Amino acid sequence: MNMHTAPASVTINGVTVNADPSQRPVLVDGNDTIVKLFQARCKALGGRTAHREKDFGIWKAYSWADYWDYARKIGMGLRHLGIKRGEVVSILSEDRKEWAYFDMGIQSVGGIASGVYTTDSAAQLAYLINDSDSRFLIVENEEQLDKFLEIEGQVPGLAKVIILEDEGLHALDHERCLFIDDLYALGEKAQAAEPKAFEEEIAKSRAEDTALLIYTSGTTGMPKGAMLSNENIMMAITAGAHGLPAMESDEQLCFLPLCHILERDVSIYFPLAAKCTVNFAESPETIFANLQEVSPMTFTAVPRVWEKIYSRVLIMVQEATWIGRLAFGAAIKAGQARTKAIMEKGSVPAGTALNYWVWDHLVLKNLRRMLGFDRMRRGGTGAAPISPELLKWYWSIGVPLVEGYGMTETAGIATINTPTENRVGTIGKVIPGVEARIAENGEIQTKGLNNFQGYWRNNEKTAETFTSDGWLKTGDVGRIDGDGYVTITGRLKDIIITAGGKNITPAEIESRLKFSHYISDAVIIGDKRKYLSCLIMIDQENVEKFAQDRKVPFSDFASLCRAPEVLELIQAEVDQVNKEFARVEQIKDFRLIDVLLTAEDEELTATMKLKRATVEKRHKALIDDMYRS
Numbered sequence: 001m002n003m004h005t006a007p008a009s010v011t012i013n014g015v016t017v018n019a020d021p022s023q024r025p026v027l028v029d030g031n032d033t034i035v036k037l038f039q040a041r042c043k044a045l046g047g048r049t050a051h052r053e054k055d056f057g058i059w060k061a062y063s064w065a066d067y068w069d070y071a072r073k074i075g076m077g078l079r080h081l082g083i084k085r086g087e088v089v090s091i092l093s094e095d096r097k098e099w100a101y102f103d104m105g106i107q108s109v110g111g112i113a114s115g116v117y118t119t120d121s122a123a124q125l126a127y128l129i130n131d132s133d134s135r136f137l138i139v140e141n142e143e144q145l146d147k148f149l150e151i152e153g154q155v156p157g158l159a160k161v162i163i164l165e166d167e168g169l170h171a172l173d174h175e176r177c178l179f180i181d182d183l184y185a186l187g188e189k190a191q192a193a194e195p196k197a198f199e200e201e202i203a204k205s206r207a208e209d210t211a212l213l214i215y216t217s218g219t220t221g222m223p224k225g226a227m228l229s230n231e232n233i234m235m236a237i238t239a240g241a242h243g244l245p246a247m248e249s250d251e252q253l254c255f256l257p258l259c260h261i262l263e264r265d266v267s268i269y270f271p272l273a274a275k276c277t278v279n280f281a282e283s284p285e286t287i288f289a290n291l292q293e294v295s296p297m298t299f300t301a302v303p304r305v306w307e308k309i310y311s312r313v314l315i316m317v318q319e320a321t322w323i324g325r326l327a328f329g330a331a332i333k334a335g336q337a338r339t340k341a342i343m344e345k346g347s348v349p350a351g352t353a354l355n356y357w358v359w360d361h362l363v364l365k366n367l368r369r370m371l372g373f374d375r376m377r378r379g380g381t382g383a384a385p386i387s388p389e390l391l392k393w394y395w396s397i398g399v400p401l402v403e404g405y406g407m408t409e410t411a412g413i414a415t416i417n418t419p420t421e422n423r424v425g426t427i428g429k430v431i432p433g434v435e436a437r438i439a440e441n442g443e444i445q446t447k448g449l450n451n452f453q454g455y456w457r458n459n460e461k462t463a464e465t466f467t468s469d470g471w472l473k474t475g476d477v478g479r480i481d482g483d484g485y486v487t488i489t490g491r492l493k494d495i496i497i498t499a500g501g502k503n504i505t506p507a508e509i510e511s512r513l514k515f516s517h518y519i520s521d522a523v524i525i526g527d528k529r530k531y532l533s534c535l536i537m538i539d540q541e542n543v544e545k546f547a548q549d550r551k552v553p554f555s556d557f558a559s560l561c562r563a564p565e566v567l568e569l570i571q572a573e574v575d576q577v578n579k580e581f582a583r584v585e586q587i588k589d590f591r592l593i594d595v596l597l598t599a600e601d602e603e604l605t606a607t608m609k610l611k612r613a614t615v616e617k618r619h620k621a622l623i624d625d626m627y628r629s
Contacts, residue, residue, distance in 0.1 A: 021433030074105030085110030115259030
């Protein structure tokens with residue numbers, strides 16, 4: 001196809017995108033780069049609300065005009081400080097409106113935006129700055145600045161550190177540091193001197209330019225910087241418009257780290273196309289309260305969050321009166337019957353629909369209102385496996401929760417289920433414009449314009465990630481059914497080969513265990529062993545309530561994990577799951593991890609996935625104990 005000929009297009013919810021996203025150029029309302037789309041939206045929408053954020057407990061609105069004004073100040077300020085096209089700027093901050101401002105400001109002047117997790121250590125920060133050759137670093141506050149001050153001698157290529165909050169830093173006098181207001185002032189001065197420069201820089205952007213550098217979370221080895229082009233992201237935006245369209249009137253809630261491609265897509269890039277409003281959660285700890293306040297129309301989260309909400313509901317039910325428990329049980333039963341009909345037949349019999357309508361009005365509507373799901377049109381889950389039973393439970397309470405799949409290397413999206421094309425237990429069909437195949441070793445491989453450019457200055461790893469004929473090796477094992485739905489059965493590197501020579505993919509067993517509201521996470525062990533065992537993290541809130549209700553004595557989390565009654569409880573949950581699997585796949589022994597893990601711990605990624613190799617290494621004594629006999 002001629003690169004200058006626009007492909008056939010289709011308009012979805014007022015947004016014009018390629019009818020076939022595999023055709024170049026990939027255009028969204030005629031724009032082929034992120035920042036051209038950003039400029040078009042800000043100019044057209046002006047005073048309409050783009051973002052909301054809490055200020056001293058009050059939600060405040062910020063317009064598309066604000067978005068443009070602050071991004072321009074940032075871009076022109078960085079340009080004044082000497083940023084060159086193709087240079088990297090690292091952002092070390094929790095989610096907030098300035099994250100989006102910097103993302104757009106950096107890219108508008110040709111820079112590459114790269115997020116750093118706030119849970120990363122000073123040593124990890126030094127590695128990322130040096131590996132990316134970052135010229136500038138954005139830090140949120142004193143806590144994050146301290147990390148730079150600890151390693152400033154190790155990052156000689158860093159020109160400036162820009163600080164967003166000055167609390168506790170009024171006396172700071174450091175030649176490499178300046179506050180955000182100082183950058184804004186520089187930007188205003190540069191803008192006055194060159195009034196058309198910012199727009200001219202945006203006009204220089206090209207589809208093939210690297211826009212983002214996203215470091216993989218690194219469940220094994222050091223993180224690698226994945227280069228995503230404008231074309232990659234525009235392809236993801238187009239696929240989202242086709243499969244999971246948003247509306248201008250939609251409210252969203254941003255709370256997952258914006259370093260992660262999933263949240264970056266959902267809360268920065270997809271809203272550019274949809275013209276909808278993004279609300280920034282105060283913190284990951286306030287997500288449940290913020291959900292109630294915002295009542296979003298669409299909400300995307302990792303399985304751990306959906307599991308936590310489910311557990312909270314079960315606790316509320318246990319604390320209800322007997323009449324309340326009876327009503328909830330009847331409502332769930334009505335919801336399950338409706339869900340079963342939808343998923344198996346595609347339609348709901350009149351009697352089933354009437355019964356659900358009654359219980360929805362009596363119970364489920366109030367439950368959704370209490371959770372902040374009363375306006376929810378669609379929930380999304382990704383970044384890790386989720387239990388099919390949990391998906392069905394959400395559908396039963398009236399929340400269509402669909403699972404999708406993507407990697408940093410596929411610009412965050414590769415396959416999706418939708419509320420109308422949904423097969424629970426699969427990750428959906430490939431997005432428009434993408435192909436998928438199963439290799440001889442069972443690996444899922446993809447091909448499309450969303451596949452990344454490669455790893456930053458690491459040609460060897462890039463070559464390892466693609467096949468000789470240009471398909472991306474996902475590292476996931478699975479299958480594709482006759483209707484095109486893709487199922488992941490595990491990770492290639494996680495396949496367990498027992499001493500008896502049986503190949504077992506642990507993901508499905510672990511996912512089933514995590515459906516128990518007493519189990520937060522699980523790691524199956526058994527490679528080169530005679531049988532499977534398991535390391536289990538209990539759900540603190542639910543197990544503590546179990547213990548308190550039964551007057552089980554405990555003084556801290558470790559003693560809770562040692563309580564005989566708790567061990568019996570988890571054994572019963574394991575026994576229940578074992579019934580669903582063949583004898584060779586059954587768990588013969590388990591141990592509880594008796595320390596609470598957070599994203600700051602090496603065992604967990606920032607998106608709350610267990611790093612299998614780290615867990616096995618850290619808890620080797622527990623594993624050896626299970627096989628000692």
